[in-house]
Amino acid sequence: MAKCCVCGKKLGLLSGESFSIQHNNLLICDECQNNRSNINVKRNKNINQKTILNSREYFQKCIDAGTVEQEVLPAIENMIEESVLAEEKNNEYHNRKKLFKMTNGYNFEGYHISDYLNIVSAETVLGTGFLSEFSSQISDVFGTNSGMFEGKIATAKDMAVKNLVDKALDAGANALIGVDFDLMTLSNNIIVVSANGTAVVIDKK
Numbered sequence: 363m364a365k366c367c368v369c370g371k372k373l374g375l376l377s378g379e380s381f382s383i384q385h386n387n388l389l390i391c392d393e394c395q396n397n398r399s400n401i402n403v404k405r406n407k408n409i410n411q412k413t414i415l416n417s418r419e420y421f422q423k424c425i426d427a428g429t430v431e432q433e434v435l436p437a438i439e440n441m442i443e444e445s446v447l448a449e450e451k452n453n454e455y456h457n458r459k460k461l462f463k464m465t466n467g468y469n470f471e472g473y474h475i476s477d478y479l480n481i482v483s484a485e486t487v488l489g490t491g492f493l494s495e496f497s498s499q500i501s502d503v504f505g506t507n508s509g510m511f512e513g514k515i516a517t518a519k520d521m522a523v524k525n526l527v528d529k530a531l532d533a534g535a536n537a538l539i540g541v542d543f544d545l546m547t548l549s550n551n552i553i554v555v556s557a558n559g560t561a562v563v564i565d566k567k
């Protein structure tokens with residue numbers, strides 16, 4: 363009878379999935395597989411700390427119970443370690459994001475700019491169909507539906523700004539100055555909303 367290489371649970375013919383880290387005929391059960399995907403901390407995703415913690419505990423219990431096959435043990439231990447590190451990084455990223463400042467001007471009251479890092483830009487593309495959708499509303503442009511266009515542009519701007527902040531954070535900045543938007547129309551009903559600014563490091567005076 364086949365068994366899961368992590369928790370040791372017996373597996374039926376159809377319930378086993380192969381363990382992709384290892385190439386032998388090692389199988390992993392659905393429960394372990396689920397925990398394996400839950401343990402990954404992804405940046406920008408809303409992480410459920412409790413789920414991640416539970417998954418880490420789950421694998422730690424498997425290790426403690428001695429059910430983890432020798433061949434996959436390093437991979438499992440590594441996975442737990444990486445999850446802890448990724449969570450720390452993620453927390454640090456979110457803390458920096460919380461303190462992040464931006465302006466369409468060129469300075470911040472009470473701060474001085476200690477470093478100019480990079481000009482950053484980010485684009486959001488509003489795809490095909492967007493304009494035809496809009497033109498069908500054009501007769502009603504002063505009616506309630508005209509808000510749709512503005513709404514889409516605003517959403518696209520928000521997305522562009524989020525990407526812009528990410529790029530600035532990646533560059534090691536804690537602020538953006540001269541934040542500016544451009545709207546471009548490409549052929550085939552495509553609108554590009556681009557945001558740009560200068561990534562800087564600011565310090566309190």
Ligand SMILES: [Zn+2]
Pocket residue numbers: 366367368369370371390391392393394395
């Ligand atoms: Zn299992």
